[in-house]
Amino acid sequence: MVQSERRLKRGRQGEFVSKHVVARVEDIGPGERRVVTVRNRPIVIFNLDGEFFGLLNRCPHQAASLSQGIQAGFAIAEVPGTERCIRRGEFIRCPWHGWEYDIRTGQSWCDPESILVRRFKVERVPGSELVKGPFVAETVEVSTDEEYIYVEA
Amino acid sequence: MPELSEARPDGGSNGTALKIDCDVHPGVPTVEALMPYMDDYWVDEFRNRQIDGLEIATYPPNAPLSCRPDWRRDGERPGADRDQLSDVVLDTFGSDIAICNPVYGGLVALSEQMAAVLCRATNCWIAEQWLDRDPRLRSSIVVPAQNPILAAEEIERCAADARFVQIMLLVANELLLGRQYYWPIYEAAQKHGLPICIHAGSMYRYPTTPSGWPSHYLQDYAATPQLFTAQMQNLMSEGALARFPGITFVLAESGISWLPPYMWRASRTWKGVRGEVPWIKRAPSAEVRDRFRVTLQPFDVTDDHDRIEKLVEQIGGEHMLLFSSDFPHWQFDGDDPVPSAMPEHLVRKMRTDNPLSIYTRLREDK
Numbered sequence: 001m002v003q004s005e006r007r008l009k010r011g012r013q014g015e016f017v018s019k020h021v022v023a024r025v026e027d028i029g030p031g032e033r034r035v036v037t038v039r040n041r042p043i044v045i046f047n048l049d050g051e052f053f054g055l056l057n058r059c060p061h062q063a064a065s066l067s068q069g070i071q072a073g074f075a076i077a078e079v080p081g082t083e084r085c086i087r088r089g090e091f092i093r094c095p096w097h098g099w100e101y102d103i104r105t106g107q108s109w110c111d112p113e114s115i116l117v118r119r120f121k122v123e124r125v126p127g128s129e130l131v132k133g134p135f136v137a138e139t140v141e142v143s144t145d146e147e148y149i150y151v152e153a
Numbered sequence: 154m155p156e157l158s159e160a161r162p163d164g165g166s167n168g169t170a171l172k173i174d175c176d177v178h179p180g181v182p183t184v185e186a187l188m189p190y191m192d193d194y195w196v197d198e199f200r201n202r203q204i205d206g207l208e209i210a211t212y213p214p215n216a217p218l219s220c221r222p223d224w225r226r227d228g229e230r231p232g233a234d235r236d237q238l239s240d241v242v243l244d245t246f247g248s249d250i251a252i253c254n255p256v257y258g259g260l261v262a263l264s265e266q267m268a269a270v271l272c273r274a275t276n277c278w279i280a281e282q283w284l285d286r287d288p289r290l291r292s293s294i295v296v297p298a299q300n301p302i303l304a305a306e307e308i309e310r311c312a313a314d315a316r317f318v319q320i321m322l323l324v325a326n327e328l329l330l331g332r333q334y335y336w337p338i339y340e341a342a343q344k345h346g347l348p349i350c351i352h353a354g355s356m357y358r359y360p361t362t363p364s365g366w367p368s369h370y371l372q373d374y375a376a377t378p379q380l381f382t383a384q385m386q387n388l389m390s391e392g393a394l395a396r397f398p399g400i401t402f403v404l405a406e407s408g409i410s411w412l413p414p415y416m417w418r419a420s421r422t423w424k425g426v427r428g429e430v431p432w433i434k435r436a437p438s439a440e441v442r443d444r445f446r447v448t449l450q451p452f453d454v455t456d457d458h459d460r461i462e463k464l465v466e467q468i469g470g471e472h473m474l475l476f477s478s479d480f481p482h483w484q485f486d487g488d489d490p491v492p493s494a495m496p497e498h499l500v501r502k503m504r505t506d507n508p509l510s511i512y513t514r515l516r517e518d519k
């Protein structure tokens with residue numbers, strides 16, 4: 001367990017955030033996802049080809065768990081017969097009514113300006129850095145020769 | 154090419170804004186009247202087979218709705234008297250221009266060839282017997298949707314005459330109108346900048362409701378919005394709107410009050426199944442606002458000023474309505490097709506600005 005002082009800093013919306021170590025990098029493989037709870041909030045962490053992204057696990061429509069949805073690409077076409085799939089695996093479809101969210105930005109496709117999922121910064125950090133702090137690692141054993149994922153929340 | 158009316162967008166005949174009636178129905182009196190515009194084979198065929206009475210089943214001549222009682226003439230088909238149409242529609246209703254939608258058997262005939270012959274003859278007849286005689290009249294091109302290739306040929310033939318300002322199809326055909334089968338019609342429409350008018354009326358290839366035949370005329374007519382709903386949705390979903398961005402679709406005699414619930418439901422559903430139809434890139438309600446227009450009569454909304462404002466806002470704004478009297482159909486009594494509670498700003502829009510914005514041929518100087 002890392003003994004680190006919980007130094008708070010301000011997040012995107014002006015509230016205090018801290019860095020929470022939630023998993024080892026190898027716990028969430030490419031294309032996989034995992035739900036973690038940080039400061040009482042369910043957050044779903046996605047691994048897109050080694051890059052990590054975190055979204056509040058709650059659909060802005062009617063609060064379904066996005067983690068239960070299908071992760072897919074995005075269909076585009078000009079007219080029938082020209083269908084293509086782009087950005088494979090980078091969208092999550094809500095399991096309830098199928099709204100699509102961009103995992104990288106949290107924006108819904110149908111109404112990106114006003115319908116979006118809250119996003120959390122997720123980064124990788126080597127264990128050797130971790131021990132220096134300021135990180136909160138309540139649930140993860142940390143060793144210096146592994147790589148970890150932390151969420152800012 | 155015949156001379157266009159003196160009337161101009163910048164000033165109608167009386168110096169005020171040009172007023173346009175977007176849906177009136179001249180009646181074809183008998184098939185005999187169309188014979189001058191057919192070749193001998195077809196003249197003989199119609200005579201030998203004693204075919205007449207080709208009004209479409211949607212508008213039986215004696216049904217109350219097909220002709221307002223004070224406009225009926227003994228022994229005549231509704232709308233067959235040109236002078237009456239001009240008197241009522243232009244002089245009494247105060248329009249400078251009226252767009253004729255001759256709804257007749259060519260639109261529904263089972264034989265593709267007969268359909269094409271009748272449509273062609275109807276267009277020639279309208280041009281010679283109506284447009285030539287009253288320069289304030291314009292017309293839709295009627296086409297045999299039974300054979301879209303022949304329909305496109307008829308569009309090509311008529312488009313040279315600038316008094317034909319749009320193409321008319323019925324709302325119920327052999328297939329849903331978005332299907333690629335119909336795209337030759339849209340190809341020609343887009344090429345000539347002609348809106349497509351989808352008018353109430355059925356080929357009667359299927360029951361008039363999606364779940365079976367009703368028993369009464371009332372049901373046929375009142376259920377018509379279901380057909381319009383299906384066509385709007387299909388034109389979007391099959392990619393016809395995306396493929397032909399230049400075409401505006403006019404819903405004629407569709408009624409209006411059914412639009413908001415449809416737009417709401419279509420947009421809501423689309424959000425979840427967008428991947429099926431990726432060529433629909435914005436909510437269906439936005440497509441409707443941009444690509445469709447509706448004619449005024451039958452105006453199926455309460456006579457309440459605020460509710461009309463609200464409805465127009467819900468269907469996308471004041472650009473959506475096109476003034477129409479629907480003469481000689483019995484949709485209202487009295488001498489004013491505009492409901493008394495209609496806000497003044499909407500009247501000006503629907504009678505002048507909105508039609509001129511989509512009927513580019515009414516703006517052309519000649």
Ligand code: FES
Pocket residue numbers: 059060061062063064094095096097098099
């Ligand atoms: S709850 Fe997510 S789309 Fe409805």
